[in-house]
Amino acid sequence: MVDTVTITTLDVEETELRLGLPGAGDKKRGFEETVDLKLNLSSKDAPSDQAHFQGENVTDDANTSSAKPPAKAQVVGWPPVRSFRKNVIARSAAEESAFVKVSMDGAPYLRKVDLKMYKTYQELSDAFGKMFSSFTIGKCDTQGMLDFMNESKLMDLLNSSDYVPTYEDKDGDWMLVGDVPWEMFVGSCKRLRIMKGTEAKGLG
Amino acid sequence: MCLFQFQSVMNYFPEEVLEHVFDFLTSHRDRNTVSLVCKSWYSVERFSREKVFIGNCYAVNPERLIARFPRLRSLTLKGKPHFADFNLVPDGWGGHVYPWIEAMAKSGINLEELKLKRMVVSDESLELLAKSFPNFKSLVLVSCEGFTTVGLAAIASNCRFLRELDLQENEVDDLKGKWLSCFPESCTSLVSLNFACLKGEVNVVALERLVARCPNLRSLRLNHTVPLEVLQKILVRAPQLSDLGTGSFTHDPDSETFIKLKNAMKNCHSIRSLSGFLDVNGRCLPAIYPICISLTSLNLSYAPGIFSNELIKLICHCKKIERLWILDTIGDKGLGVVANTCKELQELRVFPSDLYGVGNTAVTEEGLVAISAGCPKLNSILYFCQQMTNAALITVAKNCPNFIRFRLCTLDPIVPDAVTNQPLDEGFGAIVQSCKRLTRLSVSGLLTDQVFLYIGMYAEQLEMLSIAFAGDSDKGMLYVLNGCKKLKKLEIRDSPFGNMALLSDMGKYETMRSLWMSSCEVTLGGCKTLAEKMPWLNVEIINEHEAGEGEGEASCDDRHRVEKMYLYRTLVGPRKDAPDFVWTL
Numbered sequence: 001m002v003d004t005v006t007i008t009t010l011d012v013e014e015t016e017l018r019l020g021l022p023g024a025g026d027k028k029r030g031f032e033e034t035v036d037l038k039l040n041l042s043s044k045d046a047p048s049d050q051a052h053f054q055g056e057n058v059t060d061d062a063n064t065s066s067a068k069p070p071a072k073a074q075v076v077g078w079p080p081v082r083s084f085r086k087n088v089i090a091r092s093a094a095e096e097s098a099f100v101k102v103s104m105d106g107a108p109y110l111r112k113v114d115l116k117m118y119k120t121y122q123e124l125s126d127a128f129g130k131m132f133s134s135f136t137i138g139k140c141d142t143q144g145m146l147d148f149m150n151e152s153k154l155m156d157l158l159n160s161s162d163y164v165p166t167y168e169d170k171d172g173d174w175m176l177v178g179d180v181p182w183e184m185f186v187g188s189c190k191r192l193r194i195m196k197g198t199e200a201k202g203l204g
Numbered sequence: 205m206c207l208f209q210f211q212s213v214m215n216y217f218p219e220e221v222l223e224h225v226f227d228f229l230t231s232h233r234d235r236n237t238v239s240l241v242c243k244s245w246y247s248v249e250r251f252s253r254e255k256v257f258i259g260n261c262y263a264v265n266p267e268r269l270i271a272r273f274p275r276l277r278s279l280t281l282k283g284k285p286h287f288a289d290f291n292l293v294p295d296g297w298g299g300h301v302y303p304w305i306e307a308m309a310k311s312g313i314n315l316e317e318l319k320l321k322r323m324v325v326s327d328e329s330l331e332l333l334a335k336s337f338p339n340f341k342s343l344v345l346v347s348c349e350g351f352t353t354v355g356l357a358a359i360a361s362n363c364r365f366l367r368e369l370d371l372q373e374n375e376v377d378d379l380k381g382k383w384l385s386c387f388p389e390s391c392t393s394l395v396s397l398n399f400a401c402l403k404g405e406v407n408v409v410a411l412e413r414l415v416a417r418c419p420n421l422r423s424l425r426l427n428h429t430v431p432l433e434v435l436q437k438i439l440v441r442a443p444q445l446s447d448l449g450t451g452s453f454t455h456d457p458d459s460e461t462f463i464k465l466k467n468a469m470k471n472c473h474s475i476r477s478l479s480g481f482l483d484v485n486g487r488c489l490p491a492i493y494p495i496c497i498s499l500t501s502l503n504l505s506y507a508p509g510i511f512s513n514e515l516i517k518l519i520c521h522c523k524k525i526e527r528l529w530i531l532d533t534i535g536d537k538g539l540g541v542v543a544n545t546c547k548e549l550q551e552l553r554v555f556p557s558d559l560y561g562v563g564n565t566a567v568t569e570e571g572l573v574a575i576s577a578g579c580p581k582l583n584s585i586l587y588f589c590q591q592m593t594n595a596a597l598i599t600v601a602k603n604c605p606n607f608i609r610f611r612l613c614t615l616d617p618i619v620p621d622a623v624t625n626q627p628l629d630e631g632f633g634a635i636v637q638s639c640k641r642l643t644r645l646s647v648s649g650l651l652t653d654q655v656f657l658y659i660g661m662y663a664e665q666l667e668m669l670s671i672a673f674a675g676d677s678d679k680g681m682l683y684v685l686n687g688c689k690k691l692k693k694l695e696i697r698d699s700p701f702g703n704m705a706l707l708s709d710m711g712k713y714e715t716m717r718s719l720w721m722s723s724c725e726v727t728l729g730g731c732k733t734l735a736e737k738m739p740w741l742n743v744e745i746i747n748e749h750e751a752g753e754g755e756g757e758a759s760c761d762d763r764h765r766v767e768k769m770y771l772y773r774t775l776v777g778p779r780k781d782a783p784d785f786v787w788t789l
Contacts, residue, residue, distance in 0.1 A: 023588055077290035079556050079588055082347065084373040084401060088482065089559055091507045
């Protein structure tokens with residue numbers, strides 16, 4: 001027997017799906033509401049100018065402190081520091097070298113690369129190609145290991161999903177290369193590992 | 205004797221005597237007050253005033269300045285609003301100095317000193333300045349833009365009696381020109397030269413010769429292209445320096461050059477102020493230990509390359525420091541060392557070193573508490589920190605009732621108390637209640653209307669207040685406007701204050717220099733109302749969305765929120781140099 005479904009008239013508001021945080025309907029602006037406004041998540045009708053506020057980690061239980069602070073928001077003009085000072089810091093950061101170890105699964109030894117020498121992920125990837133091409137002259141090893149005879153084939157492999165570039169960040173976590181802006185990557189990368197695709201599950 | 209009798213007696217004195225008496229009044233506020241007493245005092249004062257300070261260049265115009273103060277010799281002008289420093293004001297907004305220089309040149313003003321802050325200074329202005337005032341002595345540019353090394357060359361070539369060329373944190377187009385070699389051989393009058401903000405190379409031979417022929421040189425700040433070898437030679441020629449900004453400070457510490465530098469430094473017994481280190485090798489720092497003991501001012505805030513332990517070693521030598529600017533790389537532990545060592549400390553600024561958010565450890569409330577406990581003379585602080593607590597601020601307030609300036613900047617603008625997760629209202633409340641002489645305050649972190657209730661109640665001497673991402677409602681802003689009687693500058697961003705607060709006491713703005721509100725709740729209609737009722741205010745709306753893109757109806761809708769509003773009192777009506785995106789209502 002099929003149950004008949006009784007449709008009752010529900011108050012539309014109650015069923016309305018909103019992307020606000022708990023309590024977003026209140027007049028009083030608390031922390032949640034302020035964040036709402038900035039992210040334009042709430043369904044306010046008044047025309048509003050968006051604050052330039054992206055990337056803030058918004059969690060439902062905003063009141064519980066997490067072990068790791070949320071990602072710093074990219075707010076225009078915050079922290080309030082003059083451009084001159086920002087440029088000095090950036091320039092300094094750019095000039096220090098950032099040598100990190102690079103390992104590639106299957107290669108007999110590791111290499112070191114100065115991340116400050118590169119400006120983009122592509123440049124870094126090209127550098128890897130040159131660096132590890134020396135290992136192409138060699139035998140085919142075990143089953144898992146692919147036979148790569150030249151640089152371009154290696155590049156294809158690096159760019160394909162068979163090999164995955166990963167790095168260890170300042171917190172000791174292994175991350176996939178390419179998610180964050182280049183400068184942020186350079187600042188937080190402690191070492192690199194080019195993993196075989198089969199081992200890289202769970203990172204993608 | 206009451207003032208009336210005193211004044212009558214004073215009026216029996218010939219004007220020269222009054223003038224002589226007024227000579228002792230150096231502060232422009234005192235002079236302004238004196239000029240209000242009566243017509244004859246106004247007249248004597250205006251003919252005798254040589255130094256004029258104009259906090260907002262659009263509050264008056266050059267003609268009125270010259271008409272009132274014909275004997276003007278030294279002028280200070282400020283242009284863009286403070287938040288322009290943080291990219292909140294679009295390019296082309298205004299603040300041009302040219303009309304001022306042109307007018308003074310035409311009127312035969314004998315200008316000797318010009319100090320500009322946040323103004324647009326073109327090469328043409330500098331050329332006109334250099335050629336129009338034969339006695340010109342001092343040019344100080346702070347946070348300005350619009351000029352290149354060509355303009356500097358004009359100053360160097362033409363100002364025969366130049367004593368001071370001080371460029372602080374300006375955006376200068378360095379065309380790799382030879383400006384420094386433009387100082388003629390006959391120029392021997394330099395007392396102060398600061399080109400730390402220039403990006404390009406200078407002629408180091410010309411620099412050395414310039415230093416050698418200027419025996420009165422007291423202050424020299426180099427840019428990052430000047431290598432350590434040259435610094436060494438300069439110090440040998442100018443051991444009388446009292447203020448030094450090193451250029452690059454990196455070299456092989458075992459080399460002969462470095463040893464020569466150490467010796468040269470030891471000979472510089474007069475250095476009291478040290479800055480620079482724009483490029484630094486920490487192992488070279490011991491060269492400055494001998495002068496550290498006499499330093500009263502140290503600025504290491506442009507040197508992210510110095511690690512915390514090196515900073516700490518350095519600080520241990522600096523027992524007489526009164527002013528310290530550093531980066532948060534010093535850490536809480538380093539601030540503890542400062543607290544134990546620097547008992548004469550009056551002003552501390554801790555700037556953020558991590559601007560890309562990669563998670564370097566910054567300082568926390570611990571460092572601030574340590575400083576407040578250890579440094580009894582502390583009266584001015586700018587502190588960028590990762591977190592703060594009410595308890596810490598309450599302790600700081602108790603330890604330091606003498607703050608004149610208190611500026612706290614949490615790296616996350618709405619971070620709550622790190623321990624209790626409450627807003628930081630109580631902490632800032634304690635600060636304003638305890639620090640009765642507070643004139644400048646910047647608040648940050650999670651804040652409700654309550655903090656503004658405290659500020660309105662207690663901050664009686666407050667002149668400048670900076671607010672960002674704070675408050676719940678119009679009440680917050682109202683507390684401040686109603687309570688802070690001496691308020692001169694109020695700047696607010698990203699806070700829920702709207703028309704009700706803006707319009708509640710419109711006369712208040714005539715007692716203030718300016719009000720900035722961006723990303724708040726005020727609407728075009730509210731601003732229009734204010735502009736209509738207050739003819740002595742310029743109410744400017746900055747609207748960055750270009751014409752044709754929803755302009756016309758949508759943005760002329762009075763209910764539309766205004767992105768950026770800047771209003772200021774003025775004697776001269778709407779300015780004529782406003783660009784397209786600025787509407788004066």
